[in-house]
Amino acid sequence: xxxxLGNRVILEMIEEESKTASGIVLPNAAKEKTxxxxxxxxxxxxxxxxxxxxxxxxxxxxxxxxxxxxxxPVTYDGADYLVIAADDLVAVVE
Amino acid sequence: xxxxLGNRVILEMIEEESKTASGIVLPNAAKEKTxxxxxxxxxxxxxxxxxxxxxxxxxxxxxxxxxxxxxxPVTYDGADYLVIAADDLVAVVE
Amino acid sequence: xxxxLGNRVILEMIEEESKTASGIVLPNAAKEKTxxxxxxxxxxxxxxxxxxxxxxxxxxxxxxxxxxxxxxPVTYDGADYLVIAADDLVAVVE
Amino acid sequence: xxxxLGNRVILEMIEEESKTASGIVLPNAAKEKTxxxxxxxxxxxxxxxxxxxxxxxxxxxxxxxxxxxxxxPVTYDGADYLVIAADDLVAVVE
Amino acid sequence: xxxxLGNRVILEMIEEESKTASGIVLPNAAKEKTxxxxxxxxxxxxxxxxxxxxxxxxxxxxxxxxxxxxxxPVTYDGADYLVIAADDLVAVVE
Amino acid sequence: xxxxLGNRVILEMIEEESKTASGIVLPNAAKEKTxxxxxxxxxxxxxxxxxxxxxxxxxxxxxxxxxxxxxxPVTYDGADYLVIAADDLVAVVE
Amino acid sequence: xxxxLGNRVILEMIEEESKTASGIVLPNAAKEKTxxxxxxxxxxxxxxxxxxxxxxxxxxxxxxxxxxxxxxPVTYDGADYLVIAADDLVAVVE
Numbered sequence: 001x002x003x004x005l006g007n008r009v010i011l012e013m014i015e016e017e018s019k020t021a022s023g024i025v026l027p028n029a030a031k032e033k034t035x036x037x038x039x040x041x042x043x044x045x046x047x048x049x050x051x052x053x054x055x056x057x058x059x060x061x062x063x064x065x066x067x068x069x070x071x072x073p074v075t076y077d078g079a080d081y082l083v084i085a086a087d088d089l090v091a092v093v094e
Numbered sequence: 095x096x097x098x099l100g101n102r103v104i105l106e107m108i109e110e111e112s113k114t115a116s117g118i119v120l121p122n123a124a125k126e127k128t129x130x131x132x133x134x135x136x137x138x139x140x141x142x143x144x145x146x147x148x149x150x151x152x153x154x155x156x157x158x159x160x161x162x163x164x165x166x167p168v169t170y171d172g173a174d175y176l177v178i179a180a181d182d183l184v185a186v187v188e
Numbered sequence: 189x190x191x192x193l194g195n196r197v198i199l200e201m202i203e204e205e206s207k208t209a210s211g212i213v214l215p216n217a218a219k220e221k222t223x224x225x226x227x228x229x230x231x232x233x234x235x236x237x238x239x240x241x242x243x244x245x246x247x248x249x250x251x252x253x254x255x256x257x258x259x260x261p262v263t264y265d266g267a268d269y270l271v272i273a274a275d276d277l278v279a280v281v282e
Numbered sequence: 283x284x285x286x287l288g289n290r291v292i293l294e295m296i297e298e299e300s301k302t303a304s305g306i307v308l309p310n311a312a313k314e315k316t317x318x319x320x321x322x323x324x325x326x327x328x329x330x331x332x333x334x335x336x337x338x339x340x341x342x343x344x345x346x347x348x349x350x351x352x353x354x355p356v357t358y359d360g361a362d363y364l365v366i367a368a369d370d371l372v373a374v375v376e
Numbered sequence: 377x378x379x380x381l382g383n384r385v386i387l388e389m390i391e392e393e394s395k396t397a398s399g400i401v402l403p404n405a406a407k408e409k410t411x412x413x414x415x416x417x418x419x420x421x422x423x424x425x426x427x428x429x430x431x432x433x434x435x436x437x438x439x440x441x442x443x444x445x446x447x448x449p450v451t452y453d454g455a456d457y458l459v460i461a462a463d464d465l466v467a468v469v470e
Numbered sequence: 471x472x473x474x475l476g477n478r479v480i481l482e483m484i485e486e487e488s489k490t491a492s493g494i495v496l497p498n499a500a501k502e503k504t505x506x507x508x509x510x511x512x513x514x515x516x517x518x519x520x521x522x523x524x525x526x527x528x529x530x531x532x533x534x535x536x537x538x539x540x541x542x543p544v545t546y547d548g549a550d551y552l553v554i555a556a557d558d559l560v561a562v563v564e
Numbered sequence: 565x566x567x568x569l570g571n572r573v574i575l576e577m578i579e580e581e582s583k584t585a586s587g588i589v590l591p592n593a594a595k596e597k598t599x600x601x602x603x604x605x606x607x608x609x610x611x612x613x614x615x616x617x618x619x620x621x622x623x624x625x626x627x628x629x630x631x632x633x634x635x636x637p638v639t640y641d642g643a644d645y646l647v648i649a650a651d652d653l654v655a656v657v658e
Contacts, residue, residue, distance in 0.1 A: 002347065002373045005339050034169045037292065044339065048145055051330050057099050065096065065168055065177065066114065072372050074347055075316045083347065083372040090166050090177040091096045091104065121225065143237050151193050159190065159262055159271065177238045184260050184271040185198065186192045222451045238425050245381050247418065253378065253450055253459065278448050278459040279378045279386065284535065287527050292561065326527065346526050354560050356505045356535055363533045365535065365560040410639045424615050433569050433608065441566065441638055441647065466636050466647040467566045467574065472629070472655045475621050475650065480655065514621065521612050542654050544629055553654040559589045 002076050003081055004043035009056055010074075011037030011082045019053065027061040035066050036093075037082060046086070056086035096170050099179055103150055104168075105131030105160065107178045115157035129160050130187075131176060140180070150180035157187040192231035192262050192271055197244055198262075199225030199254065199270045204268040222279075223254050225270060234274070243272035284358050286365055287295035289293060291338055292356075293319030293348065293364045317348050318375075326367070338368035344365040377454050380419035385432055386450075387413030387442065387458045394416055411442050411460060412469075422462070432462035439469040472546050474513035474553055480544075481507030481536065481552045485554055505536050506554060506563075516556070526556035533563040566640050568607035569649055573620055574638075575601030575630065575646045599630050600657075602645060610650070620650035626655040 004010045016038040039062045045055040058064055071084030097102045109131040133156045139149040152158055165178030192198045202224040222266030233243040246252055255256045286292045296318040321344045329336040341348055353366030380386050390412040415438045421431040434440055447460030474480045484506040509532045515525040528534055541554030573614030578600040578628050582619045609619040622628055 001376050003376050004373050005346075005371050006369065008372055032167050032168075033171075047336070049143055049331050051332075051334065051336065052145065054141070054145065056118075064099075065166070065170075067166055072347070072349055073314050073316075074373065075314075076347075076375075087100065089099050090102055091098050091168065093099050093170075094095050124260050126263075128261075130224070134226050142239050144239075146239065148239060157265075158193075159260070161260055182196065183193050184196055185192050185262065187264075188191050219447050220451075237425055238427075240427065242423070242427065252381075253448070253452075255448055275382065276423075277381050278384055279380050279450065281452075282377050282379050283564050285564050286561050287534075287559050288557065290560055329524070331519055331522075331526065333522065354535070354537055355502050356561065357502075358535075358563075370555075406635050408639075410637075425613055426615075428615065430611070430615065440569075441636070441640075443636055463570065465569050466572055467568050467638065470565050470567050470642075471658050473658050474655050475628075475653050476651065478654055495595055517618070519613055521614075521616065521618065542629070543598075544655065545595050545596075546629075546657075 002041065002081065004041055006043050006044045007046040007056065007086045008083055009058060009086055010041040011084060012040055013037050013080065013082055015054050022045045035068055036063060037066055038063055040081065058089060058092055065091040095134065096175065098135055100137050101140040101180045102137045102148065102177055103133050103152060103180055104135040105178060106134055107131050107176055129162055130157060131160055132157055150155065152186055158175060158183045159185040190229065190269065192229055194231050195229045195234040195244065195274045196271055197227050197274055198229040198244060199272060200228055201225050201270055223256055224251060225254055226251055228269065246277060246280055251276045253279040284323065284363065286323055288325050289328040289338065289368045290325045291321050291340060291368055292323040293366060294322055295319050295362065296366055315366055317350055318345060319348055320345055322363065326330060340374055346371045347373040378457065379418065380417055382419050383422040383432065383462045384419045384459055385416040385434060385462055387460060388416055389413050389456065389458055411444055412439060413442055416437055416457065426459050434465060434468055440465045441467040472511065472551065474511055477516040477526065477556045478507050478513045478553055479528060479556055480511040481511055481553055481554060483507050493534050505535060505538055507536055508533055510551065528559060529564055534559045535561040566605065566645065570607050570635055571610040571650045572607045572619065572647055573603050573622060573650055574605040575648060576604055577601050578647055599632055600627060601630055602627055604645065622653060622656055628653045629655040
């Protein structure tokens with residue numbers, strides 16, 4: 001298993017279709033893609049100036065939106081992940 | 095529902111026509127567009143050096159002006175949003 | 189009405205002719221333009237490291253000189269404004 | 283022997299094949315490579331603002347994933363190593 | 377009158393000829409120009425982290441050398457000035 | 471003699487051949503060069519925020535590895551040196 | 565006389581020939597030039613975060629090595645000087 005270092009988390013990337021509120025799937029060719037992922041592991045968090053640690057806002061199992069081009073793609077044990085700084089996660093699905 | 099992370103907010107983007115004070119709509123071809131949005135959700139805010147949190151100045155329901163090219167466009171449940179750093183909001187309509 | 193956020197102010201831009209001290213208007217083709225504006229609204233100011241707020245040096249009604257290319261042009265209610273960081277104001281007319 | 287300075291570690295780079303969970307080796311031509319290394323030596327760590335030292339999260343013997351293009355390749359005593367900032371290690375294998 | 381904002385000063389730019397110590401004026405075509413100015417007004421100074429203000433080292437009437445390309449040229453009341461950050465003044469004539 | 475200023479050290483650059491553990495010299499045409507130097511002099515060190523000085527980790531006589539393109543080459547008294555920031559030394563030979 | 569501002573010093577630039585330890589002057593066409601100067605004046609020094617001043621390490625009369633391309637060339641009273649940040653001095657001759 002991979003454990004993220006520092007203020008990073010590990011994501012499983014999710015291929016998301018564009019759906020309307022009523023659930024109808026729309027072709028979405030021209031639109032910019034939204035980047036969703038599922039949090040698989042969470043690092044120790046951010047080190048503050050006084051040395052204390054601040055955990056990321058997200059937890060294992062959360063579905064999150066992340067910034068395009070952010071993070072390092074990693075292949076481990078035949079599966080693909082994204083190791084990404086917690087600051088590059090922009091929103092969480094509730 | 096999407097919840098913004100960190101010092102970010104989520105906006106519904108507003109298509110605004112240029113109106114004079116008297117309400118007459120003017121064609122506005124040459125002018126630079128103004129970017130308006132409606133605040134849909136507010137993140138936990140900015141983390142100060144001593145670890146305390148500072149909420150964004152804006153609240154849900156506010157109409158705001160945001161910087162061009164700022165933020166991440168996100169499509170969720172068939173609707174389009176902009177997840178944007180609170181620091182990239184320049185003004186609020188009162 | 190628009191209210192600026194953070195350490196920003198809102199300006200009405202002023203078209204200024206070049207005048208000599210004796211009031212004679214000189215053609216000023218080759219010279220670099222000076223950017224004048226009138227302060228319409230003032231944001232809450234700059235957040236210091238300890239979380240306290242520091243108001244901008246300028247107040248509503250001041251005529252100021254601002255840096256070229258700074259700020260966001262905004263059209264609201266048929267009028268044009270510039271929302272600009274207080275740090276991009278370089279001088280005030282007294 | 284080489285000892286890393288500051289908040290750096292020294293890695294032996296590992297050539298990793300892509301394996302599925304069941305251990306079958308897949309040709310992986312198109313995919314981006316994952317960069318694995320084994321920690322050979324650990325520096326004194328990060329100097330905090332108050333002058334105290336904070337050891338890296340990893341220890342000698344750990345297998346880590348590191349950022350592409352990070353670190354300085356070093357040849358010493360006929361063997362190749364990577365001297366890399368601890369902040370450029372993104373994950374550790376557990 | 378113009379008053380500089382923040383840690384800025386206002387200069388009258390001085391056209392300086394190259395003179396030897398004995399006062400002979402030398403043609404100085406190939407040399408890089410030195411930028412002299414006279415301090416006309418001084419801003420409130422630099423804001424330290426704890427919120428206190430630190431006045432610029434120069435005072436009204438000083439002749440100073442400033443960095444090439446620094447500052448904003450301003451025309452006010454028919455005269456030309458340079459509004460410049462105090463940190464871009466490199467030396468003062470004593 | 472030259473004394474480095476600030477958090478710098480002075481190195482004698484070393485031309486190093488690639489040797490295997492058994493001492494056989496291998497031609498090393500394609501490989502990236504490793505940059506070795508011998509520490510000749512050490513500056514006063516790094517100034518922390520509170521004004522205290524922190525000596526470099528290395529001492530006179532140490533053999534170190536330094537980052538490519540870092541430092542200033544200096545010729546003094548007919549000999550060549552590299553004056554380099556202590557932070558650009560990546561490892562020390564023990 | 566010129567007095568440097570802030571953490572700057574003023575140098576007289578020195579044209580230095582390459583000499584061996586035995587004093588023989590070698591033609592030095594291909595080598596990178598070393599930049600020597602003599603300290604003519606020293607500014608008040610570096611302002612620390614708490615507002616106190618820290619004098620430069622060098623004093624008037626010192627011969628120093630400075631970084632290529634650093635500083636502002638200044639002509640004053642027919643003589644040429646370099647006004648340079650104290651941090652861009654890399655070594656002092658002892």
